[in-house]
Amino acid sequence: MATAPAVAVVIVTYKSAKDLPTTLEALLPQMTADDELVVVDCASDDDPGAVLERVAPRARLLALSENLGFAGGANAGVAATSAPLVFLLNPDARVAPGALDALRAAASEQPTWGAWQALVTMHEGREVNTSGGVTHWLGFGWAGACGEPLPAVRAPYETSFASGAALIVRREAWTAAGGFDAEYFMYGEDLDLALRLRLMGWGVGVVPTAHVEHDYTFTKGDYKWFHLERNRWWTLLGAYPKPLLALLLPALIVFDVALLAVAARGGWAGAKLRAQVAVLRTLPWALRRRGRVQAQRTASTAQFARGLTSSLDSPYLGKPPRPLLAMQASYWRGVRGLLGGTGV
Template structure:
């Protein structure tokens, strides 16, 4: 059997203590003819010096930090194979992971094939088995902390984890890759949701695995980008009726998040996110027109992928918020019935 040609893409920034291991794992992949494009987005000299000299590896140096979104766009533009696999620089793919992902993409109805992501320090525990999308735009590592044995079959997910996901280069080009304006965070959800909008499935595979040196952080910059990009996602991917039905809880949530951000010390970043959206409305409108004009699947067929329940382990709410979450669930389960296909009364 001929090995499947696969292009892996990876981004390096800062100290990158696991970069060499991540690169070695990709290059050791079995069952694929692999090339790896690594974008040096501002990695330390020490980490880049440890990268092996291998003819299958191409290092690209843009000379400035393009962010995860821009860096990955650049990396994919330098690939030459029909299947592209995004791999984090702190994720170690198992030997057959790339081959399993590539074979799964032979099904033309699959748009993105995601790996099951395991915690490096607890390899029998999940980091992500696909990421959910909350009706308010929040997302998190799905099933984190659960036993890896729970993923025993292919599952449909709102989004595959950007730590290790595969798609056909043709599909990437159709979607235009990541919106560079996102810079970092939420871009894997945006790509996955648009894949669903184009009539293709997003699935996580139990037999394609990667271990991830995952560390949760909550820096002011991260909170700014996550919150800003959450709003950009909502404003551009949903139909007008969906946004109208979500307007009331979204406005209430924005007010609540502002209070929380001030209490936690990142209130300025939250306001900065609002400011960016308001000063870039031309881009938001243009992006929305692009997304809405190229989709083929209506929201009525996608609302089943949304969740109205927070993960208490990753999005902990104060006890006083429990009644509000219950109210939100009741509201959403009522109004979602109004999201009907066009032409239906």
């Protein structure tokens, strides 16, 4: 019988010392002697080291001299470990009993997966936080089934992207993809990583028998909208294969103009404009990055497109007008029809 692979648990913190005891107390009993535990602190002032000394003396603290965000912090933590599986866990997430074993077992049970997540729950495990990420062809990503009752399904299944709140990645896949792009800082880095892994032929999935509790509220603000919009365009420019991007570009531009009006009504037009300026300013870098990403592509454009959707049923997007829903869905059907059978 094969030995279960070791796991390197990486927790990125920023002023999270108050949350760590609960997270660590749930996690530690599930770890083996071969597992690693690294807490990466992004220049906090709340002394997470004291928490580790008291609750988890086996953990290593990697104290950064500056805040590199979740993306940069995670990269630093993974680089400081060596186990074949990496488990990125939010500092305020609680791993249910048996969850780590279920996530670990998926490495052999799902050999084509490069990354997978737990079923992330909220409200004391009564509702779904995310059952796997949903990616719209416009580049938006959101938590699937958020707020719904826990599903009855128990078999692992594939998803468009896996949440960074409780994310397992094979080290070989992480290394080949280059990990998160540290320029993202935060928001959308998990979606971008998953799309790049799928470009390389890896699957991305969910292990629904592994539960991780993580209460979450979608808070809006200029800071968040800026990163969401800038990073969305970086992902579109980097991950989308050329045939797909060429077919979508007219719609993407028209939508972005329309989105400015939505942003103005929502009070975040300034953040949207700053994001557009940032994308234009970094365009040479984004195109160089695109070249590196696309050079690793093994999946066909049609295969990649199957992981995207025209559904706009996200609880975070409100209720778009029916004509808009019909128009964008029709456009996507046309694009899929043009891509079908091309093999490019």
